[in-house]
Amino acid sequence: MKYPQAIEQLIEALRKYPGVGKKTSERYALYTVNRLDNAAIDEIVEAYLKIKEDIFQCPVCGNITDIDPCPICRDKTRDQSTIIVVEEARDIIPMEKTNNYKGLYHVLNGTISPSDGVGPDDINLKQLLKRLKNNTIKEVVLATNLNNEGETTARYIKKLLEETDILITRIAHGIPAGGNIEYADEITITKALEGRRKI
């Protein structure tokens, strides 16, 4: 059986979300039809419209924002000499929560992965190079994930910046805080030893 066209359209639209298959989107669509009243639907529509109108990527750093530039970029009390480079805007939130870092960020919105068809030009890299030109940046911290794609991206950025005087650092692998060495796997321990430092 086919649903009326409007419902089919909603089912198709909801499938755009990651992890939402045909069954789930059908359930959500029918829930919308049967259980949500007009006020609830208006609320959702309005929220989506607001996202469309108000939210964009900060043209300076690539972070998600509703003002140009984003609150972090416009805050002149922040340390203007350090940039942490992250893969996604959501990576900023845990770093901000630490309250220990007062510098700037740059969001790549992706990682280099040829097998997924993503090359250096497909992530927010050119804008990073532009930001580094004005000589106020002294250190770039590469905080891409510690998997192969994150590492490829970090090493690529390091090569791009080889000729500059900017200090390039990479976040460390290691045993989790409060973690027991006894229970860490071999790879974690190997990486933690590689990343050991003088105390």
Added chain:
Amino acid sequence: MILKELNINNFRNYPNQKLILHKGINFFIGDNAQGKTNILESIYVLAFTKSYRTTNDSNLIKKSSDFAKINALINLNDSELELDIVLSKAGKKAKYNQIELERLSEYIGKLNVVMFAPEDLDLVKGNPRNRRQFLDLEIGQISSEYLYNLKQYRNILKQRNQLLKSLQNKKERDYMLLDVLTDQLVDYQKPIIEKRTHFIKEISDLASQHYKKISSTTNNLTITYTPSLVTNLRDKYEEKYRYDILKGTTTSGIHRDDISFELDGFDVKSHSSQGEQRTLILAVKLALVDFIYQHKNTYPVLLLDDVLSELDETRQNNLINYLKNATQTLITTTNISEINLEEIETYKLFKINQGSIEESDTYE
């Protein structure tokens, strides 16, 4: 380690089978196609989470069943451990002492097994891929770091090959990303080459000794590792950038490694009889038993599928006499008329007929 008890459910032709194994030699005697090999295969799957006879797990599940289960109780240094593998259409689960392990790589190496199967002739006769699979399987038994590096290497290799293909169509080539992926490929590759070098060095001498013992000859067996790249890896890759782009694939690296076998300096593939080749492979397997003992401080379980059929009487008895004092062994065979059982003492006989197994004290 000693495999004390084996329980298999819905595996191949066995709906429900329990076996109490002897710590010495266990003979599984029966005609062909009665299910002897399936018993050994179940233990192999329990050790490696996959079979050597099929890449499709659903072939292992008994017809009209939803899942297959293999369970074993193992004695290891005075303590007992329990392993479970469940295969189903939804995937496989591995349990260690009743606790499900998230990653199969954590599980491999808990049960150490060395297997000799008729298919192993491919180690000599087959293509280099067969020999690399041998390296990865056996080194993986003693090193999870090796398996980790191998997995990462394959991941980077895929990325690099894709990049090489995409560079084919470009006039102005930016080599910077190729440099990065090459660095990563080299980083993961170095420890793999090192492990493979040590492994071959260790088993070559051991296998040569075993070859002499079983064959009652003085022939020298040498196994040589022939890596695709040995030194200055980074430079060698760079020299081949253009060639690799032309081919659209990475033409050198551990995925192109090989090993070779020689008897008294002659290549075994072209100069030895099938009987000599089988004896050689058997010698390699016995060397693996020693190798695992040296690295894990415990003997593996030895699985010998149809090993006796192509050995003459002397070689059969040489082998059995060695095994009786060596390690727990499971042997399948159609008959043991040429084996001198009185000399062994530590053995158990299982007679297999159309999937039903009967324990027996005597062979007549």
